[in-house]
Amino acid sequence: xxxxxxxxxxxxxxxxxxxxxxxxxxxxxxxxxxxxxxxxxxxxxxxxxxxxxxxxxxxxxxxxxxxxxxxxxxxxxxxxxxxxxxxxxxxxxxxxxxxxxxxxxxxxxxxxxxxxxxxxxxxxxxxxxxxxxxxxxxxxxxxxxxxxxxxxxxxxxxxxxxxxxxxxxxxxxxxxxxxxxxxxxxxxxxxxxxxxxxxxxxxxxxxxxxxxxxxxxxxxxxxxxxxxxxxxxxxxxxxxxxxxxxxxxxxxxxxxxxxxxxxxxxxxxxxxxxxxxxxxxxxxxxxxxxxxxxxxxxxxxxxxxxxxxxxxxxxxxxxxxxxxxxxxxxxxxxxxxxxxxxxxxxxxxxxxxxxxxxxxxxxxxxxxxxxxxxxxxxxxxxxxxxxxxxxxxxxxxxxxxxxxxxxxxxxxxxxxxxxxxxxxxxxxxxxxxxxxxxxxxxxxxxxxxxxxxxxxxxxxxxxxxxxxxxxxxxxxxxxxxxxxxxxxxxxxxxxxxxxxxxxxxxxxxxxxxxxxxxxxxxxxxxxxxxxxxxxxxxxxxxxxxxxx
Ligand code: GLN
Numbered sequence: 226x227x228x229x230x231x232x233x234x235x236x237x238x239x240x241x242x243x244x245x246x247x248x249x250x251x252x253x254x255x256x257x258x259x260x261x262x263x264x265x266x267x268x269x270x271x272x273x274x275x276x277x278x279x280x281x282x283x284x285x286x287x288x289x290x291x292x293x294x295x296x297x298x299x300x301x302x303x304x305x306x307x308x309x310x311x312x313x314x315x316x317x318x319x320x321x322x323x324x325x326x327x328x329x330x331x332x333x334x335x336x337x338x339x340x341x342x343x344x345x346x347x348x349x350x351x352x353x354x355x356x357x358x359x360x361x362x363x364x365x366x367x368x369x370x371x372x373x374x375x376x377x378x379x380x381x382x383x384x385x386x387x388x389x390x391x392x393x394x395x396x397x398x399x400x401x402x403x404x405x406x407x408x409x410x411x412x413x414x415x416x417x418x419x420x421x422x423x424x425x426x427x428x429x430x431x432x433x434x435x436x437x438x439x440x441x442x443x444x445x446x447x448x449x450x451x452x453x454x455x456x457x458x459x460x461x462x463x464x465x466x467x468x469x470x471x472x473x474x475x476x477x478x479x480x481x482x483x484x485x486x487x488x489x490x491x492x493x494x495x496x497x498x499x500x501x502x503x504x505x506x507x508x509x510x511x512x513x514x515x516x517x518x519x520x521x522x523x524x525x526x527x528x529x530x531x532x533x534x535x536x537x538x539x540x541x542x543x544x545x546x547x548x549x550x551x552x553x554x555x556x557x558x559x560x561x562x563x564x565x566x567x568x569x570x571x572x573x574x575x576x577x578x579x580x581x582x583x584x585x586x587x588x589x590x591x592x593x594x595x596x597x598x599x600x601x602x603x604x605x606x607x608x609x610x611x612x613x614x615x616x617x618x619x620x621x622x623x624x625x626x627x628x629x630x631x632x633x634x635x636x637x638x639x640x641x642x643x644x645x646x647x648x649x650x651x652x653x654x655x656x657x658x659x660x661x662x663x664x665x666x667x668x669x670x671x672x673x674x675x676x677x678x679x680x681x682x683x684x685x686x687x688x689x690x691x692x693x694x695x696x697x698x699x700x701x702x703x704x705x706x707x708x709x710x711x712x713x714x715x716x717x718x719x720x721x722x723x724x725x726x727x728x729x730x731x732x733x734x735x736x737x738x739x740x741x742x743x744x745x746x747x748x749x750x751x752x753x754x755x756x757x758x759x760x761x762x763x764x765x766x767x768x769x770x771x772x773x
Pocket of ligand 1: 585588697
């Protein structure tokens with residue numbers, strides 16, 4: 226790419242140093258908020274150095290939740306932060322991995338596209354990375370700033386081609402059109418009684434060896450930066466003092482944009498990028514933070530799943546619950562319940578005091594019987610219940626077993642040669658052997674039946690939600706389920722797939738095959754989560770009333 230790419234968008238590249246898990250996603254989203262508050266249109270791309278083609282095949286224990294985009298890509302959970310914070314819709318193009326880059330290069334090489342050239346990291350891999358960034362920047366008309374996150378930590382072997390690519394990219398678009406932000410950690414050393422800058426100095430040194438001079442340092446720390454620390458960082462890292470940003474641990478992630486703004490980051494970034502004449506309006510954001518900080522009460526919701534030791538695996542679920550809580554002016558607290566530890570004798574105790582129960586998505590049979598017990602308890606005791614994907618399948622299995630008297634009803638995912646496979650593999654999934662990207666993925670329409678709870682939540686007949694599943698309600702059992710009172714309140718437009726079920730004779734007992742949590746936004750709670758939280762509030766009030 227020797228020609229200067231003609232791009233309208235400007236670019237901010239964000240790298241991470243010292244350790245992983247520094248909250249780069251939150252940093253980027255917060256910076257995005259400051260740019261949006263100036264009327265700018267932003268877009269985000271995440272570059273992941275790992276060799277997997279996408280996050281779809283990765284264990285949630287290692288990598289947290291798999292976030293699914295509208296167009297059905299299985300991506301990194303940071304895309305969820307971007308969508309929620311910035312109220313944007315990402316796509317397949319927003320998450321690039323080393324796996325994808327090599328995959329397309331090797332395919333091209335096999336087709337002879339390189340015309341006998343030796344295919345190398347520089348320029349072929351770096352060109353492919355730059356091409357992906359360019360494509361994303363051009364994909365949304367009117368994008369003013371593209372935020373580019375480089376996953377991993379500076380110094381990782383895998384990150385090198387990406388860092389080299391963004392260095393070249395910045396050079397090509399020019400300094401006025403690009404900036405580098407480095408997110409780093411200042412560890413607190415108790416015996417010295419101070420925050421240490423050395424790891425950051427080293428990390429910046431590595432960056433500079435590659436040819437990248439950061440414009441900003443975002444310094445994660447526990448105590449707040451004193452002047453001396455700021456001066457030292459500025460001097461050793463070759464950054465202006467004002468551009469050393471204090472990112473002290475915040476009480477809530479929503480506070481971060483305001484902390485950055487107070488340090489002048491927003492204005493400084495637009496100035497450096499040569500974007501002129503922008504007034505700032507953070508009014509809506511401030512209102513939101515005030516609302517979050519002053520709830521009118523609390524609400525405890527149980528989430529029963531198998532990945533509860535790593536709650537990042539349920540990131541969108543917890544965020545969607547919080548959003549619904551903000552809407553209702555309640556602070557939602559989540560009681561994580563390990564489904565493997567739930568059984569008939571202890572289920573009531575485990576759920577005691579919770580105003581609602583949610584069973585999220587998942588794969589495999591571990592902990593499934595505990596989930597079935599939890600669903601039964603919620604159904605029988607009138608506890609508001611929300612089943613999502615696998616959670617809905619659990620609802621159907623429980624209902625089939627205990628209400629329709631179909632003994633040993635189960636899902637084809639968990640047992641072979643079942644007498645009653647009330648949940649079964651979708652027809653078009655039969656014979657699918659390849660794992661990555663082969664489920665029913667992304668946005669699909671669903672028709673909502675009138676006069677149901679689902680309809681009262683959505684207030685419309687045709688909705689679109691994101692999916693990620695291989696199994697479905699077995700149509701052979703529709704009649705029996707319905708006859709016993711389970712309403713099939715949402716279906717695919719052709720009537721072939723059950724998308725939502727609910728129980729009329731229950732305060733709130735609803736399940737959906739799709740993942741509504743993926744579309745919940747900070748300022749726009751998802752209708753199903755909103756209604757679930759409302760039902761939970763009612764449940765709590767009724768309980769309090771009966772105690773009085
Ligand atoms: N394992 C189930 C299926 O494939 C549910 C998937 C999910 O919860 N995302 O259908």
